[in-house]
Amino acid sequence: MSSARSQPVVAGIVAALVGFAGSFAIVLAGLHAVGASNAQASSGLLVLSVAMGVTGIALSFHYKMPLSMAWSTPGAALLVAAGPVSGGYPAALGAFVLAGVLIVVAGLWRPLTRAIVAIPGPIASGLMAGVLLPICLQPVHAVVEVPKLGIPTVVVWLVLWRVARRWAVPGALAAAAIAVAIDPVAGGPSAHLLPQLTFVTPTLHLGTLLGVGLPLFIVTMVSQNVAGMSVLAAHGYAAPMRPVLVTTGAATVVGAPMGGHGINLAAITAALAAGPEAGPDRSRRWIAAVSAGAVYLVLGPAAGLATALLAASPPVLIEAVAGLALLGTLGAALRAATDDEQQREPAIITFVVCASGVTALGISAPFWGLVAGLLLLAVQRGRYRRLPVLRSRRDTARTP
Template identity: 75%
Template sequence: MSETTVAAPARGGWAQPAIAGLVAALVGFAGSFAIVLAGLHAVGASDAQASSGLLVLSLGMGLTGAGLSYRYKMPLSVAWSTPGAALLITAGHVDGGYPAAIGAFLLAGVLVVVTGLSERLTRAIVAIPGPLASGLLAGVLLQVCVAPAQAMVQVPGHAAPVIATWLVLWIVARRWAVPGALAAAAITVAVDPAPGAHAAHLLPQLTFTMPHLNLGTLIGVGLPLFVVTMVTQNVAGISVLAAHGYATPVRPALTTTGTASIVGAPFGAHAINLAAITAAMAAGPDAGPDPKRRWIAGSTSGLVYVVLGPLAGLATVLLAASPVVLIEAVAGLALLGTLGAALRAAMADDDLREAAVATFVVSASGISAFGISAPFWGLVAGMALLGAQRARTLVA
């Protein structure tokens, strides 16, 4: 992984890359903030703590994305870990409660920084077989993606308009399907708020939570959060940039985003990392014909996230007035495409398919052993089966 940079930008227009960055940030925020809030809520965050987490995530990824893009003159878009937030939804209540989840966030951030400082560890993470990593991600996402079906049974009056809106927009304007579903959810909740809904602050407030280091939660949530974030966000983001001709400055990117995660963790930031999906919007032709000017898209995207941060309070108001399953349903709709891609990647290699399936089914099982949640055991099961398969090959 080279750490050279794209040459300094030539003169040219800034409007097209700036607009691409604006759209990328709006789509990224509107399309996945519900997943982040649902994840924080699932591991025990109060409305105020979830709002604080969303605010700090927005500020952290905005400032790091804008700074890295400007420093290296390439579209180094930064995002929160959407798969990581889905992992939190799957984990649910953890041993030690929300303070223990904060400890897991800290561990994941520290491991990202250590990875950025260690070439050997970077190679080890990249060496995790892709199908197994995809099986882990698919197992995490499956439990979230069944939420729309559950919502149709539990709260059909709320869920039906949301799913119908998503379906129509998915057909005619796919990029806006999830934001449209969120808008539909907001309308249905305004008309018929959940019983017992309580008021929340419109303006987010920083809420510090003292981390608690619980061994089971560190292993069961912190390690899988690190692996999922590294493989599905950082490594994927580096690959997206490489596909568009950019050599990512890997170490500075990892140490910067990992440090931002560490600083933000006590305030509820679960993971700040390189963007993957929205990275393509800032690095591709939509951001302008001149690749040397596309860093403007990355910086603009970051600045827009900083502006969007104060909307965390308004987003939490929606969560407070919504049935929990409705917010999870929106998250599930947003992640259907990611689940499909993960399943396809997990099954792509004939030699690794059984190990990937083992990783998937154990990760999706929802089991907990020794206080350690299913995704960790899923990766253990997959690696164990892969090791047994290779041993059998040597014996044969």
Template identity: 55%
Template sequence: MEGVRPVVAGLLSAVVGYASSFTLVLAGLQAVGASPAQAASGLLVTCLGIGVAGAVLTLRHRMPVAVAWSTPGAALLVGAGPVAGGFPSAVGAFLVCAALTVVAGLVPWLARVIAAIPRPVAGAMLAGILVPLCTAPVQALVDIPVLAVPVIVTWAVLLRYARGWAVPGALVAAVAASAVTGPDAGLADATLRPVLAWTAPAFDLGAVVGIALPLFLVTMAGQNVPGAAVLSSYGYQPPLRPALVTTGLVSAAGAPFGGHQVNLAAITAALTAGPEAHPDPRRRWIATLALAGGQVLLGLGAGAATALVLLSPPVLVIAVAGLALLPALGSALGNAVADAAMLLPAVVTFVVTASGVAVLGVGAAFWGLLAGLATMLVTRQRRSRVTGSRALPPA
């Protein structure tokens, strides 16, 4: 029985991870211009990438190195919206992000620089990205209350009695409510077969600065660094540099097919690296191998998943994603306000990012990060001057 335990833990992690946020991945890809077929391809290739990267890292290092898609990255795409040049420019940005990830793995100081971004600023940037999504359930209640009320009630009930199934249950309620009122016309554009759709990348400066750089930063700060920390907390020495190179190369291979980014897992890593997976830490790698296989199998249903999402109005789909992201928003806000000395830079980062404004074709997440870091430098310099003046002896 103990031999089956890590396999069950890995498969359960795959199902929970997929069901809780695949709607967000599809919404993010469609927000930056992907057609239903391209979005389904992106979901499929990302699942395949998770499986390949996870299996390679797990077998090579014989430890539970879980891989996932970038959930904060998908949220960033929803907020970014259409980009100049359409989806090909977004694909070009995905390639640039993948290249930066590989470079971060090959050049040690670059990963250290990203990890050195103050936690409150990084948390505030992520919170600013998530806020518009997490308010989507409220907007859905106003716009389509007949559909939104059953979804939110289902989510709340399951949150009380079966927390792990709250988001999948909300999605089922959304699909059921939408099916009763009539399927969306876009359903005809979906295909149930797993199909990879090639998109030739284009490189636009606005997309590189507005999507690639923030995608790289939020993935590093919100996925790779916490993922490595989870492994460390369970007594493993995380292979961060090989993981960055591997996930970066896999992401680059998947980008022309619509994949946005794969990376170290954070939440699912806790499910597969802990004692729940297996009492013996030396056997827990089996759980992540099962997780990798489960993601590949789930990816084969990307066409069907896209068809289900197309049944529902876009605001309802984003509302379900917003419900799934509420815990992430809470964590990000907690990080943002954890240090009283960094409160003002964090607030500036949050406000600018949450504003959603784009300047020179560059999205708000990038400007929010710059504004927060600039505020940090100004306030730090001011504090230094005040401290120095107090240290002077009286005349």
């Protein structure tokens, strides 16, 4: 196979390997945070990998576009920030179902998509930054709490970040795995090397639906689907929004009882399949997304091994790797949240409330952060609208 013809295949393999190795720790940490056992977290990772592979291959082949799929990394970070939820793990699965249903509705009913897109960018970025901050603090905690494991992990990440940035997170993960193999956690929970599908009937708990399901839908749409569409558009592809949303939303609903929190259009790795790395011929770059989907199908059975690594590691170490992976995303979110001077305060309020981790009325912080930011924005806009009226009244009063 010539270099030009093999380039899309190689690009897809690299995108899948980087995507999986760079963020599976976040997915496992998120599922554990909302109450999943090792077996249930392994099942979730397997289901997500298979769903990403199948939907990515099917959509890319049908539309001849590089429609790469990914699990919702911001959604997994949201689960870490939410922590234990009211109603336990079954209620978290119910929130996954709600998020999937809303994505399907967004694909079929344009007003819902427009409503999500209409959320001011700074507030959406403040929500994302608030969700990411607690995770991005974990490398600091790991260095202090487990220095023999945390320091080598951070040092390897730093070196690779300087010389081969794309491989910094996979390299840090490899360093963590080697450190854990040398000094595993004594008495840690066991995990099967081969993943096993577990089925748990989702339950509906209002607080968890509002505190996890609704924010999960919003961050997945804004940070993944809308961002993925933008990446594709920047490379000259008009992605079919309705089929993508309906397909990924339906796959999320089907996978939720087995632990799949959400799949969506890839955003971070989308550029690898849609850009020049996938070859000079744009009409053949869809092969890269198909190649990536095939790799995800192969990586799915590695979910058990990944969970076994987590079981042998201090939780703070795995969350530290996840935090290193999300530092760039946090920086971009903070910059976007503070760029607009008029909307800076509502965005900061959203960020602060989300990062606080508070739970009120059984509803977790991300929901309240979004409410607080939108409320302050509404008050601010109302004040700005009244200012011309107040000024005109003062001017009239001063007229002799």
